[in-house]
Amino acid sequence: MEELEGGPAGGPAGRLRGTDTGGAGVVVTDEERVARAALCRVVEPGDEHGGRWLRELGAVELLRRLTAEPYRSGSLTGASERRLQGYLARTARVRPRQDLELIGSLGGRFVVPGDAEWPGQLDDLGDARPVGLWLRGPADLRRWALRSVAVVGARACTPYGAHMAAALGAGLAERGWVVVSGAAFGIDGAAHRGALGAEGATVAVLACGVDVAYPRGHAGLIGRIAQQGLVVGELPPGDHPTPGRFLMRNRVIAALTRGTVVVEAAYRSGALATARDAQRLGRHTMGVPGAATSGLSAGVHELLRGGAVLVTDADDVAELVGDIGELAPDRRGPVVPRDLLDPVTARVLDALPPPGRAMTVPDVAANAGTSVDDALGRLYELHSLGHVERHGDIWRLTTTGEHHPDARRGGP
Numbered sequence: 001m002e003e004l005e006g007g008p009a010g011g012p013a014g015r016l017r018g019t020d021t022g023g024a025g026v027v028v029t030d031e032e033r034v035a036r037a038a039l040c041r042v043v044e045p046g047d048e049h050g051g052r053w054l055r056e057l058g059a060v061e062l063l064r065r066l067t068a069e070p071y072r073s074g075s076l077t078g079a080s081e082r083r084l085q086g087y088l089a090r091t092a093r094v095r096p097r098q099d100l101e102l103i104g105s106l107g108g109r110f111v112v113p114g115d116a117e118w119p120g121q122l123d124d125l126g127d128a129r130p131v132g133l134w135l136r137g138p139a140d141l142r143r144w145a146l147r148s149v150a151v152v153g154a155r156a157c158t159p160y161g162a163h164m165a166a167a168l169g170a171g172l173a174e175r176g177w178v179v180v181s182g183a184a185f186g187i188d189g190a191a192h193r194g195a196l197g198a199e200g201a202t203v204a205v206l207a208c209g210v211d212v213a214y215p216r217g218h219a220g221l222i223g224r225i226a227q228q229g230l231v232v233g234e235l236p237p238g239d240h241p242t243p244g245r246f247l248m249r250n251r252v253i254a255a256l257t258r259g260t261v262v263v264e265a266a267y268r269s270g271a272l273a274t275a276r277d278a279q280r281l282g283r284h285t286m287g288v289p290g291a292a293t294s295g296l297s298a299g300v301h302e303l304l305r306g307g308a309v310l311v312t313d314a315d316d317v318a319e320l321v322g323d324i325g326e327l328a329p330d331r332r333g334p335v336v337p338r339d340l341l342d343p344v345t346a347r348v349l350d351a352l353p354p355p356g357r358a359m360t361v362p363d364v365a366a367n368a369g370t371s372v373d374d375a376l377g378r379l380y381e382l383h384s385l386g387h388v389e390r391h392g393d394i395w396r397l398t399t400t401g402e403h404h405p406d407a408r409r410g411g412p
Contacts (some may be wrong), residue, residue: 015347023250026115035059036112036132037096038234042066042087043131046233046248049079051127052086066091096129099236106211106237108136119145122255123281124281128236130252137203139229144201144230148178149317150278151313152271153187153263154296161264161296164288170259171314173200175228180205180257182249183222183231185215187263192221196228205256206233206239207249214241250274259284261311261322264358265299272299284321286311318335344370348378349397349402358394 036059041082043050044060053062053076065075071088079087088176111117112132117332119142122129135141151168153161169179169191179195181188183204195202204225206214210233213219225231234252235245254260254277262285275285286309290297304310311317338346351367353359359367365375379395389398 038094048127136226150257150260151191155186157186162190169194170198173198207245209239254278261286264296296356358396
C-alpha cells in the first residue's frame with residue numbers, strides 16, 4: 001500500500017470550499033481528497049456498504065480502519081465476512097498519490113463531494129453516490145450537468161437508430177444542451193458525434209479509467225471528447241471495465257442529467273436500466289419510437305407503456321426537460337391551397353361531388369347549407385382559384401394539377 005501522508009500531487013492545491021448535501025461551506029482537505037482517491041480502488045461503483053461507511057465515518061477514518069494492521073474485527077459492520085475480506089484485499093492496491101499524479105499529467109483532475117465542480121444532483125444516489133469522479137476535459141462538470149440530457153441506446157443499432165441519435169445530439173447541442181452518453185458503439189457514439197458535429201457540448205461517462213479508451217474502436221472519439229468536452233469516470237486511471245461496472249455507470253448518467261432519452265433498445269438492454277434509474281430518481285424519461293416489428297425498439301415501446309414520454313426530435317426533448325418557455329413548435333402538415341379558403345367557401349367546395357360528376361348551383365347550395373346566390377359567388381371564387389370548372393349550368397371539381405381533390409386535406 002502506498003504511503004498516504006502529504007498533499008495530492010496533480011489535485012487542486014490547498015483547501016477548496018464548495019457545496020455538499022449538507023449545504024454550502026464544506027471544506028475539502030488534501031487528506032480527504034487523497035483518502036477518497038485511495039478508496040476508489042477499494043469500493044466498487046455503486047457499493048452501498050462502502051457508501052454507508054463513508055457517510056458515517058468519513059473517507060479518512062474509513063481508509064484508516066481498512067488499512068490498520070492487523071484489521072480490528074468489528075470495526076466495520078453490516079457486510080459479510082467474505083465481502084469484508086474483499087475490501088481488505090483491495091486495500092493492497094491503493095496508490096492515491098500515483099493516481100493523482102497520473103490524472104494531473106493527463107491534464108485532468110479528481111473531483112469529490114464538497115468541491116465547487118461537484119454536481120450536487122449525484123447526491124440523489126444516497127449511499128450509492130460515487131466516492132469521487134476522475135475528469136478529463138476543459139469544461140466545468142457542475143455547470144454542464146445543470147443543462148444536460150442523456151441519449152442512450154443499443155450498441156447494435158439500425159441505421160434508423162443511428163440517424164435519430166445523431167439528429168438528437170446535434171439538435172440538443174444547437175439549443176445549448178449538453179449531450180451525455182457512455183461512448184459505446186451504436187447509439188452512444190452517434191449521439192456524441194451529432195453533438196460534436198454541431199460544435200456543441202458532450203460528456204462521455206466511462207465504466208473504466210478515463211485514460212482507458214474503451215471500446216478501442218472509439219479511441220479517436222473519446223480523445224476528441226476529452227479535448228472539446230468532458231470524459232468522466234468513477235474508476236481510477238488504468239482500471240478496466242467489467243459487466244457490472246457498465247450497469248453501475250448507468251446510474252451516474254441518469255443522476256447527472258435532467259432526463260434520459262432511449263433510442264432503440266431490446267428488452268434486455270443496459271439503456272433501459274439507465275432509463276429506470278432516471279425514473280427512480282425523478283428525472284424525465286423519454287423514448288424514440290421505432291418499427292413495431294423491430295426487436296431493437298421493443299424495449300423502448302415497453303418503456304413508453306410504462307410512463308416514459310414519446311419524443312421524436314430535439315424540440316420535444318427540450319420542451320420536456322427545459323425551462324418555462326422552451327416550447328416545441330406546433331406540429332402540422334404542409335399548407336395546401338384548400339387551407340387558405342374561408343370556412344363558407346371551403347364548405348361549398350366540399351359540397352361538390354367526387355371527380356367525374358357534376359352538380360347544379362341549387363344542389364351545391366343545398367349541400368353547403370347556404371343560399372343559391374351565395375353558393376354561386378363562392379363557386380366563381382373557386383373557379384378563379386382553379387379549384388372548380390363550369391360547364392354550362394353545372395359545376396365540377398378540377399381534376400388536373402395541384403387542384404385535384406386528392407390535394408385537399410382530408411380527400412374528397
